[in-house]
Amino acid sequence: MTPSRVSAEDKDAAILVVDDHAFNLELMEGLLYREGYRVLTAPDAETALGLFRKEEVDLAILDVMMPGMNGYDLCRKLKSMTDRRFFPVVLVTALSEMEDKITGLEAGADDFLTKPFHTMELVTKIRSLLRLRKLQSHLDHSEDVILTLAIAIEAKDPYTKGHSERVGSLSMELGGFLGMSEDDRDSLFKAGVLHDIGKLGIEDRVLHKAEDLTDQEAKLVKDHVLIGETICMPLSSARHILPVIRNHHERWDGQGFPDRLKGKDIPLFARIVAITDSFDAMVSLRPYRSPFTIDEAVGRMKAEKFLGQWDPDILEGFIEMMKNQRGFII
Numbered sequence: 001m002t003p004s005r006v007s008a009e010d011k012d013a014a015i016l017v018v019d020d021h022a023f024n025l026e027l028m029e030g031l032l033y034r035e036g037y038r039v040l041t042a043p044d045a046e047t048a049l050g051l052f053r054k055e056e057v058d059l060a061i062l063d064v065m066m067p068g069m070n071g072y073d074l075c076r077k078l079k080s081m082t083d084r085r086f087f088p089v090v091l092v093t094a095l096s097e098m099e100d101k102i103t104g105l106e107a108g109a110d111d112f113l114t115k116p117f118h119t120m121e122l123v124t125k126i127r128s129l130l131r132l133r134k135l136q137s138h139l140d141h142s143e144d145v146i147l148t149l150a151i152a153i154e155a156k157d158p159y160t161k162g163h164s165e166r167v168g169s170l171s172m173e174l175g176g177f178l179g180m181s182e183d184d185r186d187s188l189f190k191a192g193v194l195h196d197i198g199k200l201g202i203e204d205r206v207l208h209k210a211e212d213l214t215d216q217e218a219k220l221v222k223d224h225v226l227i228g229e230t231i232c233m234p235l236s237s238a239r240h241i242l243p244v245i246r247n248h249h250e251r252w253d254g255q256g257f258p259d260r261l262k263g264k265d266i267p268l269f270a271r272i273v274a275i276t277d278s279f280d281a282m283v284s285l286r287p288y289r290s291p292f293t294i295d296e297a298v299g300r301m302k303a304e305k306f307l308g309q310w311d312p313d314i315l316e317g318f319i320e321m322m323k324n325q326r327g328f329i330i
């Protein structure tokens with residue numbers, strides 16, 4: 001019989017089932033197959049990890065009590081191995097103790113099944129987790145589109161080509177040097193890539209003008225921070241980097257734009273990206289000048305710090321990083 005109950009969005013979803021009891025494994029395999037899923041089974045954690053490395057898996061159902069590596073540790077391991085933002089794991093336990101659930105949640109489990117369970121309970125949980133996974137991958141995709149767009153826009157102009165990506169990488173590196181978490185470094189990379197996305201809304205004629213800008217043109221260019229914020233506003237995964245897009249032209253002394261924020265009122269990531277953005281712009285070629293050497297750029301930024309432009313601690317950190325990690329003599 002051809003399975004037919006699976007919805008279009010779950011089509012081809014592969015489910016990994018891990019249980020040391022052959023009977024449970026067969027039961028689960030039959031049930032999920034009838035629902036239309038592709039099923040991979042493993043009697044222990046080691047086999048499961050082998051399958052996970054080879055196959056594309058969309059969701060895992062793990063028995064908690066297994067000899068060798070138990071379900072909690074296997075859950076933790078699978079979550080650390082996946083490159084997806086959301087890989088759903090259901091833990092199956094004979095116990096319904098709160099303590100077991102807390103251990104499961106700590107291991108990263110997304111849902112639980114307590115034995116004995118009803119078939120419909122299992123199927124409903126799987127459907128809703130796969131729906132969430134699908135939604136999440138759409139969000140990731142939207143974010144990729146915007147990141148790609150940001151890079152593509154720059155590619156049109158040989159003078160700014162690669163600037164945003166370099167600002168992203170440098171900001172991420174500085175975050176690491178300042179002891180920030182992996183999530184924060186990841187956000188700093190995205191923030192760096194997207195910080196000037198608002199330039200999309202400004203005419204090239206104004207953006208690349210070699211002569212002095214008129215007051216009206218200067219106002220238009222400044223608006224890129226607001227345009228960028230509006231472009232990224234609907235993207236839920238970019239919400240935490242909106243303050244960088246809006247506030248990367250604020251100054252430590254409160255004389256920047258658009259909000260004239262001062263000191264630590266300026267979001268931390270925006271203070272970081274402001275420094276890496278300016279540094280990369282200085283050491284890059286522009287139509288109206290040759291690139292500065294690294295020494296010249298750092299010297300200039302130190303002077304600007306005294307004039308109140310930069311967060312002094314972050315600038316010091318940036319200079320230290322350049323000395324230590326890049327071996328430059330500054």
Ligand SMILES: [Fe+2]
Nearest residue numbers: 195196248249
């Ligand atoms: Fe900018």
